[in-house]
Amino acid sequence: MTDPMTSDPIEPVTMPMLPLTGGCQCGGLRYTIDAAPSVFYLCHCTECQTQTSSxxxxxxRVDPGSVTITGRMATTRRLSDSGTVRLGDFCPECGVRIQHRSEGDPSRVNIKAGTLDDTSWLIPAGHIWTASKQGFVRIGAxxxxxxHxxxxxxxxxxxxxxxxxxAGAAT
Known part of the structure; x- marks a missing residue:
């Protein structure tokens, strides 16, 4: 299949059945997502590199209304370069970040996709902040x-x- 926006070939994504589930490393914090995500992408900014140690x-990205979280959660706050207050929600026991969001923007939340129980279906739609990507990361043409x-x-x-x-649903 070809991407209608760019005429580039695209890789089909086969969405698993909803709800999507995931959680932290110790299991103390769990979540379910009851609606299809709006997008999956990789961010190469230095903040994400530091936060993930990767x-x-x-x-x-999902609708916050579709996410149910169980367990105790803590939140970090930081001021981004744009002046937006970014919030990172994590398990206070094992320290794994589950999601991040912008203060004052209830319309979206980004689940840290590596915390999903099943990550086998994930294929990123693209990459952001490649100006600061690690030199060994290769992004296809x-x-x-x-x-940025x-x-x-x-x-x-x-x-x-x-x-x-x-394309994944059509296969």
Missing amino acids: AFGESL DELAYR APEDRFAALIARWQAMVA
Whole structure:
């Protein structure tokens, strides 16, 4: 299948049955997601690299109303370069971050996708903040990639994700 936005080939994503489930490393914090995610992407900003102790962060954007969290949760706060207060929700026992969000924006939350019970179906729609990506990370020419945050407020990433999910449903 070809991405209608770019004429690039896309990889089909086969969504598992809902709800999606996941949690922290110790099992003290669990969640369910009852609606399909709007997009999955990788973030290469230095904040995600530091937070994950890895090369990038995995963000699965979902409607906050579709997420149910059980267990005790703690929250960190930091001021982003844009001036937005970013909140990171994590398990206070094992320290695993479950999600992050922006203060004052109840419309979206990003689940840290590595905390899903089943990650086998995940294929990113693209990459953001590639200006600070680790040198060993290779991004294919047919992948959507942004040097910083997408100027279109993620519209192209969301459209590509929707095309990937539609292609997976058609197979």
